[in-house]
Amino acid sequence: MPPTPAPAPPPGTPDAEHAAELARTRAFFATRAADWDAKFPDDGPRFAAAIATLGLRPGDRVLDAGCGTGRALPLLRAAVGPEGRVIGADVTPEMLRVADARHHGTAALLTADCARLPLADASLDAVFAAGLISHLGDLDGALRELARVTRPGGALALFQPIGRAALAARHGRELTPEDRRAEPNLRPLLTATGWRLESCTDTDELYLARATRVNP
Numbered sequence: 001m002p003p004t005p006a007p008a009p010p011p012g013t014p015d016a017e018h019a020a021e022l023a024r025t026r027a028f029f030a031t032r033a034a035d036w037d038a039k040f041p042d043d044g045p046r047f048a049a050a051i052a053t054l055g056l057r058p059g060d061r062v063l064d065a066g067c068g069t070g071r072a073l074p075l076l077r078a079a080v081g082p083e084g085r086v087i088g089a090d091v092t093p094e095m096l097r098v099a100d101a102r103h104h105g106t107a108a109l110l111t112a113d114c115a116r117l118p119l120a121d122a123s124l125d126a127v128f129a130a131g132l133i134s135h136l137g138d139l140d141g142a143l144r145e146l147a148r149v150t151r152p153g154g155a156l157a158l159f160q161p162i163g164r165a166a167l168a169a170r171h172g173r174e175l176t177p178e179d180r181r182a183e184p185n186l187r188p189l190l191t192a193t194g195w196r197l198e199s200c201t202d203t204d205e206l207y208l209a210r211a212t213r214v215n216p
Ligand SMILES: C[S@@+](CC[C@H](N)C(=O)[O-])C[C@H]1O[C@@H](n2cnc3c(N)ncnc32)[C@H](O)[C@@H]1O
Pocket: 025, 026, 029, 065, 066, 067, 068, 069, 070, 071, 089, 090, 091, 092, 095, 112, 113, 114, 115, 129, 130, 131, 132, 135, 136
């Protein structure tokens, strides 16, 4: 028998708002999956530079949170080698289908919400998240969950292959002081969710916040 779907959360609750946000995310990215990589053909070197800051070693276990079409997966695999573990998680099945078609066998792919991961506590050495955090309404919840699955001393890279100001301009928006990716806002958020911010770079070319999992 097929599994019984979970009951919908009661309307108006935080769980219902979260479910609605995930549905909007899936709808947005489903239509963009096929052309996603072709839209950004020059991002490779910036991905490589960001992944290098994770300090991955052969045999490490790494999650690509919000992996999309899997642009980072070959680089993560190269860093951890054949004995390492690479997991890609995303809520949009269409993005994962492209990832599987382009990078079959490179990583274990999970259809999962990064705020509710089917992974054991402290089971990862590092998390890479490219272009993810600006899509998360409940950033605290996601960072807390990523901390849960990362071992103490493990690394987190929150990355965009474009800086905050340039991305805002691309979308015809202005940056506001409340932007959660801004270092003064991100630092306390990371501290409250189990991380220590090590560095935050925000140029026209890229945004990269590097953090370390602290002892729970
Ligand atoms: C801007 S795309 C980036 C994709 C890929 N990391 C890249 O850089 O090419 C954001 C991705 O995050 C995924 N996403 C958004 N919210 C998510 C969540 N709560 N859990 C897992 N994935 C999520 C989307 O489905 C989408 O594939």
